[in-house]
Amino acid sequence: MSQTLIAAIGFLGGVVAALVDGHRAVGTAALIVAITLAPAAASVGGLPGAAMVGGAGLTAALLDPAVAWCAARAGRVSGLDPLVPVVAPREALFGPRSIRAAAAGLALVAASWVSLNVLVGPAGSAQGAVFAAAYTWLVGVMRLIRARALEDLLVGAATIALAGAVAWILEAGPSALPEAMVAAGLTPAAAVTAGWLRGRHHRPAGVEAAG
Amino acid sequence: MTPILLVAVWVAGGAVALLLGPLRARWLAAAVPAVAGLCALAVSTVSPWPGPDASAHYGASLALGRPAAGLLVAGGLALALTLALAPRLDGGEVLTACAAGAACAVALAATVPIVWSVALAVAVATLTVRWITTAPHRATLAAGRIAGLGAAALIAAAAFLPGAGPSLDARTALAGGCLAAGVSALLALVPLGGWAAASTGMVRGADLAPWALLVAPTVLLGATVLLPGLPPGARNPFANVLLSMGVVSALWGGLMALRSAEPARYGRVLIADLALAAAGLGSTHTAGRLGCFVLVLTHMGAGPLLLHHARSALDRQRRLAWLSLSGLPPTPAFWGRYLVLLSLAAANGTALLAGLVTSAALMGTAARALAGGWRPLDGLPAAPATRVLAWTVALGLLGLGLAPAWLTTGVFGSAVGG
Numbered sequence: 001m002s003q004t005l006i007a008a009i010g011f012l013g014g015v016v017a018a019l020v021d022g023h024r025a026v027g028t029a030a031l032i033v034a035i036t037l038a039p040a041a042a043s044v045g046g047l048p049g050a051a052m053v054g055g056a057g058l059t060a061a062l063l064d065p066a067v068a069w070c071a072a073r074a075g076r077v078s079g080l081d082p083l084v085p086v087v088a089p090r091e092a093l094f095g096p097r098s099i100r101a102a103a104a105g106l107a108l109v110a111a112s113w114v115s116l117n118v119l120v121g122p123a124g125s126a127q128g129a130v131f132a133a134a135y136t137w138l139v140g141v142m143r144l145i146r147a148r149a150l151e152d153l154l155v156g157a158a159t160i161a162l163a164g165a166v167a168w169i170l171e172a173g174p175s176a177l178p179e180a181m182v183a184a185g186l187t188p189a190a191a192v193t194a195g196w197l198r199g200r201h202h203r204p205a206g207v208e209a210a211g
Numbered sequence: 212m213t214p215i216l217l218v219a220v221w222v223a224g225g226a227v228a229l230l231l232g233p234l235r236a237r238w239l240a241a242a243v244p245a246v247a248g249l250c251a252l253a254v255s256t257v258s259p260w261p262g263p264d265a266s267a268h269y270g271a272s273l274a275l276g277r278p279a280a281g282l283l284v285a286g287g288l289a290l291a292l293t294l295a296l297a298p299r300l301d302g303g304e305v306l307t308a309c310a311a312g313a314a315c316a317v318a319l320a321a322t323v324p325i326v327w328s329v330a331l332a333v334a335v336a337t338l339t340v341r342w343i344t345t346a347p348h349r350a351t352l353a354a355g356r357i358a359g360l361g362a363a364a365l366i367a368a369a370a371f372l373p374g375a376g377p378s379l380d381a382r383t384a385l386a387g388g389c390l391a392a393g394v395s396a397l398l399a400l401v402p403l404g405g406w407a408a409a410s411t412g413m414v415r416g417a418d419l420a421p422w423a424l425l426v427a428p429t430v431l432l433g434a435t436v437l438l439p440g441l442p443p444g445a446r447n448p449f450a451n452v453l454l455s456m457g458v459v460s461a462l463w464g465g466l467m468a469l470r471s472a473e474p475a476r477y478g479r480v481l482i483a484d485l486a487l488a489a490a491g492l493g494s495t496h497t498a499g500r501l502g503c504f505v506l507v508l509t510h511m512g513a514g515p516l517l518l519h520h521a522r523s524a525l526d527r528q529r530r531l532a533w534l535s536l537s538g539l540p541p542t543p544a545f546w547g548r549y550l551v552l553l554s555l556a557a558a559n560g561t562a563l564l565a566g567l568v569t570s571a572a573l574m575g576t577a578a579r580a581l582a583g584g585w586r587p588l589d590g591l592p593a594a595p596a597t598r599v600l601a602w603t604v605a606l607g608l609l610g611l612g613l614a615p616a617w618l619t620t621g622v623f624g625s626a627v628g629g
Contacts, residue, residue, distance in 0.1 A: 080344045086352040117381045120370065137367060144359045150343055153355045157336055160363045161329070167370035168325045176325075178271040183329045183366070186336075193340060 003128025006039045007115070010132020011108070013037060014139040017159045018104040019097055023083055025151055026194040027064030030057045030158045030187045033136055037166045040129035044121060045169040045177060052177055053166060056184035060158060060191035067192050071199025082150035082197040096148060103142040111135035121170050129170055137163035150197065154190040161186035212253040214273035214320035217283070218313050221247045225309030228302065240305045241295035247312055248287015251280045260626070262436035263327030264372055272322055277624035279319035282432055285511050285622050286425040287312065292515035292604055293420040298522060298591055303341065304417040310337040311421035315429040324369035327433060331397065332362035334426045342414050350409030357406040361396025364389045380444070387445035390437070391452035397430045398489050399482050401460040408467065411478020416518030419478070424514050427485055428507045434492055435500060435627065453493030454558060458565045460486035465572030469579070477517040480536060480576055481510055483569060484544070490566070491551035494558040497628070502550025504627045505615045509535065509543040512608035516601060524593035530581055531605035535612065537577035538570050543608065546615040
């Protein structure tokens with residue numbers, strides 16, 4: 001696969017990670033980012049690299065609703081709903097998603113600079129894959145910085161973990177899959193945390209309407 | 212015992228605490244981190260300690276060095292004392308402490324940078340999720356944002372570190388810059404330190420303890436072992452940022468501590484001393500390294516008493532702890548700050564001046580605390596065993612000042628003393 005195509009696919013995944021919101025945002029972002037980063041991982045790590053990244057995203061996407069379901073059956077308790085903003089800013093012309101979209105545009109420039117100027121890996125030839133990992137990492141950082149709720153932080157953590165795993169494969173080569181797996185393991189952990197908190201603390205729609 | 216077994220002990224401790232949580236037995240809450248910490252004594256250590264930037268020879272295996280084992284023992288015991296002296300517990304603190312302890316054990320035993328950085332990210336994520344869920348506020352959300360940003364920077368640094376070369380190219384500069392940003396954020400150095408200062412006033416002491424007593428010392432120890440092995444192009448910006456931002460943060464933290472009231476006062480002193488410790492490391496002098504770990508050990512003793520809100524039942528013990536932090540000879544804080552000032556004197560005159568002003572401000576803060584004005588009016592009783600434990604901690608802390616270098620190298624090994 002050409003490096004340009006790998007970079008374009010990685011860019012699309014980053015855009016989705018920047019804009020996804022609502023319940024199951026962690027699982028959705030993890031799945032999309034994993035699918036779009038899999039070609040970048042495969043360019044150096046081969047099929048095992050792609051399978052590892054894709055597997056982490058798929059596991060996160062499955063665990064998020066499953067854990068939420070289990071947590072809801074365990075009984076709801078008072079506490080913080082991860083979807084509810086901890087800090088609600090004033091209403092503004094440009095909402096949080098518009099600002100994230102603008103930041104994702106700026107991240108495009110930064111990731112391009114990294115891919116053009118920083119050699120990653122012994123050969124340093126996988127520039128498109130470096131762009132995909134760098135762009136996804138920058139989007140994850142932007143989700144962290146612009147976070148208003150716990151769910152935003154967990155989307156950022158899941159995205160950064162996958163980008164870190166791919167970057168490590170690009171740097172250390174196909175033999176680095178065990179270490180990359182440690183990094184990618186943070187993604188399902190973020191999904192489990194999001195699902196657990198949502199299931200335990202989310203107020204049913206009827207209660208919200210009555211309240 | 213292997214490092215992976217030690218990590219399993221921390222995880223199992225958290226699981227036990229989760230299962231027995233409804234019992235809310237205080238002794239159990241304190242016993243879990245104490246046992247997990249003491250288990251580090253049985254771990255077979257390697258010498259020389261490869262650290263997180265080892266060669267590919269180690270692969271993804273875990274190898275614990277003598278300083279790391281000492282830190283896990285001391286940190287586990289300090290966490291246990293903090294939980295034992297807490298006015299009240301809800302059970303979740305032990306789970307958080309065990310998760311952070313397991314992550315720190317992995318970080319300290321990591322032999323490749325990606326495992327080190329991801330383990331620190333897990334520790335930070337655990338703590339901030341706990342803080343945000345127990346005290347939803349702008350300050351705790353900022354902890355997630357900024358400390359999370361620091362962990363993300365360390366993950367990025369991990370990808371650039373192995374190939375960083377001796378010349379200052381883009382890749383080497385990025386490795387040094389990301390390391391500096393990540394460590395600064397996790398140690399709450401200016402301009403990335405507002406999250407810790409604000410959170411110390413919002414989060415209860417038992418929830419703050421894993422960061423203060425385990426995660427921050429783990430970051431400092433990681434920086435200690437990373438610095439000498441880095442190529443100059445990455446080492447110089449990293450050390451310079453630690454030195455300059457450490458000094459500025461210490462000065463700011465000291466001045467803010469002087470005007471802070473309880474319960475945020477101790478948090479400010481802790482942040483200022485951590486910044487001084489970072490500056491000591493950044494100076495790359497032997498005295499600074501030893502001073503850094505004397506300060507870490509001092510706060511491992513003072514934290515269990517002072518992280519909690521003031522209680523009239525433990526008033527005298529807390530005053531003794533404040534005396535230990537005053538910086539008057541021969542208190543442990545004096546020796547720690549003195550050693551750091553020695554290293555600052557060797558590095559830069561301006562840094563020394565800022566360090567002296569910081570030490571004076573911290574002395575004034577301790578004097579304010581000792582003079583009163585914060586006398587608690589609560590009627591919360593303390594069991595006789597709790598009082599005895601508090602006296603033991605306070606007197607032990609004073610004892611640290613009588614043989615600081617011997618005790619610090621006894622805990623962390625001779626590597627931290629040069």
